[in-house]
Amino acid sequence: MARIAYFGPEGTFTEQAARALAGPGDELFPVETIRLALAAVRRGEADSACVPVENSVEGPVPATLDGLAEQEPLIAVAESLLPVHFSVLVRPGTTRIETVGSHPHALAQVRQWIEVNLPGARTLASSSTAAAAVSVQAGELDAAVTAPVAVQHYPLEVLATGVNDVDDARTRFLLLRRPGLPLPEPTGADRTSVVAAAANRTGALAELLAELAGRGINLTRLDARPARGNFGEYRFFFDFEGHIAEPRIGDALAALRRRCHEVRFLGSHPRADGVRATVAPSAANEDFVDAAAWVEAVRNGDLA
Amino acid sequence: MARIAYFGPEGTFTEQAARALAGPGDELFPVETIRLALAAVRRGEADSACVPVENSVEGPVPATLDGLAEQEPLIAVAESLLPVHFSVLVRPGTTRIETVGSHPHALAQVRQWIEVNLPGARTLASSSTAAAAVSVQAGELDAAVTAPVAVQHYPLEVLATGVNDVDDARTRFLLLRRPGLPLPEPTGADRTSVVAAAANRTGALAELLAELAGRGINLTRLDARPARGNFGEYRFFFDFEGHIAEPRIGDALAALRRRCHEVRFLGSHPRADGVRATVAPSAANEDFVDAAAWVEAVRNGDLA
The missing domain is CATH 3.40.190.10 (Periplasmic binding protein-like II)
Known part of the structure; x- marks a missing residue:
């Protein structure tokens, strides 16, 4: 437990x-x-x-x-x-909705729905979607835009559910x-995440991405964030397909480690969407294993 | 006007x-x-x-x-x-502060200041920093965390100013x-912005960055955003040093145009921080002009 x-x-x-x-x-x-x-x-x-x-x-x-x-x-x-599909919760028996509350991010995502379905209702900001539900319970608001799970915690009724202006928001x-502890086992549909700080010079990020691309590793996300809230210095958050247990991924991570003055492993785990890694020609794990074995054999004088 | x-x-x-x-x-x-x-x-x-x-x-x-x-x-x-330095505004004569309101982003940036200076005060979300000032004016809140300019619009008093937990936030x-209309003139300390949609395949972003890096162009920001709210398809927002009027920047933009199925110019304008562009050896504007002139001359049979 x-x-x-x-x-x-x-x-x-x-x-x-x-x-x-x-x-x-x-x-x-x-x-x-x-x-x-x-x-x-x-x-x-x-x-x-x-x-x-x-x-x-x-x-x-x-x-x-x-x-x-x-x-x-x-x-x-x-x-x-x-x-991200919201529910709209009200007190049981509510017939008139003049105020709708939620976190500003949630309100931004259901603006059109409110205009069409609750015309004239005023929107009010709360510190969270759940805080809006508390305000409805207390009678301070008529309706709250919340996560579907919220109705399990508050004595409120679902006026509408599956509400969102953007269908695919997730x-x-x-x-x-x-x-x-041991890492999760590789599944063939994994995601690996690292954060790296590279030298602040022209081409530094291009070189890091070339290390991944050159090994046929597909990037799934890249965020460049100012370090310490300062626009002058950046950290790069990389998510890419694959698991650190795989030879091709280990090889790429070693290259990032060598090129960055700071690199931190943030995990390798199965992807929630189950999408399997694409593997480029001559960049499969066996290719990396074969190539390393060949170098070793040549080094030992066994092959040329 | x-x-x-x-x-x-x-x-x-x-x-x-x-x-x-x-x-x-x-x-x-x-x-x-x-x-x-x-x-x-x-x-x-x-x-x-x-x-x-x-x-x-x-x-x-x-x-x-x-x-x-x-x-x-x-x-x-x-x-x-x-x-991003906030002011804390109150009604004139306020002696006791039990509630402090602002946009959740602003509250997040002054959390420590409130804990130290207004211990025990409850924080409440508003739809904007200015909306919190309106609530203070109406007596619904005791204090508002706002932009410094807000005090010019509301009959409130500055309790504190220059407030922020992170000193360098901007x-x-x-x-x-x-x-x-004509673009702003180049100044030598300019920023150029584009948004590009590239093929969704391994290495696509690395190739775009290599076009910039290979021309010695320094990237100042990169954001990868899901297009249409969908994790499967990304747009890249690039900011880099230089002005489209410069030969080296025009050359790079032509390469991006060629490589991307969609690319949109978002502007070239002077940087607010006045930082002048770094120019790499053999990537100055004259180098691009000289090289193009040489190709032209060879093409005409004048040189080899």
Whole structure:
């Protein structure tokens, strides 16, 4: 039985993701911020933490990326991909809706729906989707735009569900733990993540990407984030197909390690969407193994 | 006299940036969203629009990037860089502060300051920093975390100013207009921006960056954003040193145009920080001019 800290409060998309990633009997508890969720794992108060890492509309989650790049390392061992479809919750018996509340990001994603379905309703910002549900319960708001799971926590009714202006919007969540245990097994449909700080000179990023491309490794995400909130210095967050246990991926990571003055492994784990890695001609794992064996044989004087 | 639409309401950092970018006699007016600010220029209701494009802590502004990549093209002709230092505003005579409101992003950036200076105060989300000032004026909140310019719009007092947990946090704003007028003159300290959609295959991004690096062009920002809110398809937003009027930059843009199935020019304009472009050996503008002249001469049979 593991203790899993998640970015709360209860009733948010992150709780929904944590439930999807938890094993039977695991205990889940909400913490107030992403930073506190990571700290709970670093201090051993939790075995793992569930936090959002990117949204297909809003982009990467800065608190998660910066939180993984700084302080003691944590490793992603699993991920979950949730469609961002909201529910609209009201008090039972509500007939007239004059105010609708939610986190500003959620309100931005359902603006058109509100205009069409609740014309004239005023939108009000809350600190989270769940906080809006609390305000509806208290009678301070008429309706809340929330994660579907929220209705399990509050005595409210679902006015509508599956609500979103962008059909394909999705958020990806990570399950993070401390290093020191075996990594998840490779499955052929894995994602590897690293964060690297390279020299601040022309072409530095192009050279790092060439190391991946030259080995036929497909990049799935790249974020360049100012380090320490300063536009002058950047960190690169790379996600790519494959698992560090594979020879081709290990070879690429060694090259990144050599080229960067700082590189941190953020995990290799199965992809939630199950997409299998593309492997380029002459860049399969056997090619790397054969090539290394040939060099070794030549070195020993056995071959030429 | 130009009409400048800015992402409002009045009293925000964007108004402050718009004032810095406006000429004498220009008329400024707030609009409700970034999307509406861009639409006002596209429809000719405004000559230009001022919107935020990136924050050194929070990252790129999705609504601006997506808004520039889609619909009719707009061009950035100037930029402004503002330090993100907040003011804390209260009603005159306030002695006791139990509630502090602001946009959740602003609250996140002053969390430590509030813990130290207003211990025990409850933080409450508003739809904008200026909306929090309105709530203080109405007596619904005791204090608002706002842009410094807000105090000019509301009958409130500055309790503290220059407030921020991260000293170097800055936001960059763009002044955008329709194409069809001459571009700003090159100054030697310019930024060029493009958005490109490349084939979704291994190494595509590495090849684009190699086109820039091979010409000694220094990248200042790179954002990979899912197109249409879908993780499967990406657009790349590049900012790099230099001006499209320069031979070396024109040469690089032609290569991007050739390699990408879609590429859109987003502007060349002076950098707000005045940092001059680094130019690599054998990649100066004269080198490009000389090389082209040599090919022409050889082609004509004059040289070998």
